[in-house]
Amino acid sequence: MNRLIPITILSLCLCGCISEYGAPSAGVPSVPLADLLNNPAKWNKQKIRVDGFFIYELEGDAIYLTRADLEKKNSNKAVFLGLDDPALRIPYATDGIANKWRQFIVTMSLNRHRGKTASVTGFFEVMPYGGLNLGHIKVSQMTLK
Numbered sequence: 001m002n003r004l005i006p007i008t009i010l011s012l013c014l015c016g017c018i019s020e021y022g023a024p025s026a027g028v029p030s031v032p033l034a035d036l037l038n039n040p041a042k043w044n045k046q047k048i049r050v051d052g053f054f055i056y057e058l059e060g061d062a063i064y065l066t067r068a069d070l071e072k073k074n075s076n077k078a079v080f081l082g083l084d085d086p087a088l089r090i091p092y093a094t095d096g097i098a099n100k101w102r103q104f105i106v107t108m109s110l111n112r113h114r115g116k117t118a119s120v121t122g123f124f125e126v127m128p129y130g131g132l133n134l135g136h137i138k139v140s141q142m143t144l145k
Contacts (some may be wrong), residue, residue: 019109019110019113019143019144020142020143020144021139021141021142021143021144022121022139022140022142022143023142024120024121025047025049025140025141027050028047028048028055028121029046029047029049030048030049030050031043031048031049031050032050032070033051033052033063033065033079035141036048036050036116036124036135037065037076037079037135038078040124040126040135041126042122043124043137044125045052045123045124045125046096046123046124047120047122047123047124047140048065048121048122048124048137049119049120049121050079050119050120051117051118051119051120051126052064052078052079052117052118052120053065053066053067053069053070053115053116053118054113054114054115054116054118054144055070055114055118056083056107056110056111056113056114056115057113057129059068060073060080061080061081061082061083061118062075062078062079062080062081063078063079063081063118063127064077064078065077065078067115070115071089071115076082078134079134079135079137080127080133080134080135080136080137080138081120081122081136081139081142082122082136082137082138082139083142084138084145092109109145112144113144116144116145117144117145118142118143118144119143119145120137120141120142120143121139121140121141121142122137122138122139122140122141123137123138123140124136124137125137125138
């Protein structure tokens with residue numbers, strides 16, 4: 001019986017079409033990703049919602065303008081994501097077997113959405129890096145489709 005519980009949870013996580021992380025935010029401006037990339041200073045240090053193509057990987061969580069940009073890892077057409085907000089309930093710590101199991105399930109769910117569309121809400125910040133003005137969103141809510 002105890003073996004069925006993790007299998008059931010894993011099945012539920014992998015079968016859904018849409019995954020929600022964090023609480024929805026009302027009244028947050030929706031900014032086209034192309035506009036954000038072309039004029040990041042306009043939105044610096046503001047809470048925004050933006051849509052793009054999602055990737056979840058070590059030190060590379062991001063949304064890209066197009067699927068082709070994602071496949072080429074074109075960072076000029078991407079906004080990097082900070083997914084460490086506790087409201088998202090995405091575990092990073094690996095203490096204890098229960099948390100490792102939960103981290104595995106969430107990672108499988110996020111990886112399943114690689115290259116699919118995502119809507120993220122959070123505080124945007126311009127982060128100059130090597131002459132580029134790369135953007136970063138500290139995500140407080142995310143919907144993966």
